[in-house]
Amino acid sequence: MEGRFLRLIDSLPFQGRGTSTPEDMSSRISALIYGNILVLAALIPVTHSQDRFGIAVIVGAAVTTFIAHYFAELVGRAVRQGTVADHQIRMSELRDSLPILFAAVIPSLILALAVFGLLQPRTAQLIAELFMVLRIATISYVIDRIRDERVTAKTHWTALAVGGVSLAIVGLKVALGH
Numbered sequence: 101m102e103g104r105f106l107r108l109i110d111s112l113p114f115q116g117r118g119t120s121t122p123e124d125m126s127s128r129i130s131a132l133i134y135g136n137i138l139v140l141a142a143l144i145p146v147t148h149s150q151d152r153f154g155i156a157v158i159v160g161a162a163v164t165t166f167i168a169h170y171f172a173e174l175v176g177r178a179v180r181q182g183t184v185a186d187h188q189i190r191m192s193e194l195r196d197s198l199p200i201l202f203a204a205v206i207p208s209l210i211l212a213l214a215v216f217g218l219l220q221p222r223t224a225q226l227i228a229e230l231f232m233v234l235r236i237a238t239i240s241y242v243i244d245r246i247r248d249e250r251v252t253a254k255t256h257w258t259a260l261a262v263g264g265v266s267l268a269i270v271g272l273k274v275a276l277g278h
Contacts, residue, residue: 237263
């Protein structure tokens, strides 16, 4: 799923189609990981009675982090290259930062199900948290795909370890926060 998402980001018309360099892909995977962890961290402190507030927290965290990340990347690139970014570079950095924004979409939609009464707020939050844990755990598969490498036992163990840590964080939240 995330691999298809990164290919979708690559096809956006900011810089032409299929122009990804290894540096572009590493920037996108970094933003993807960062956005997913950030959204999970934003989900955890929201109580089950704050479903509308939870959506605002998630979206607000993603938007402000996206802006900060984009700005920081432009400044970093200006330092590395010794020049102010031109339009093409600004658009490239914008595209590379988009995974941070998209990390908030599905969890927000899941929480919206509670706002509309289709799920209990606590259930919606748990589903959103578990979705994020699964998304974070599967990053190792995305990285293997980007590198054009075969999935190995190490990939599976990494996914299990990362998912386990993420699940432990959510478990602690549920145990201590409810």
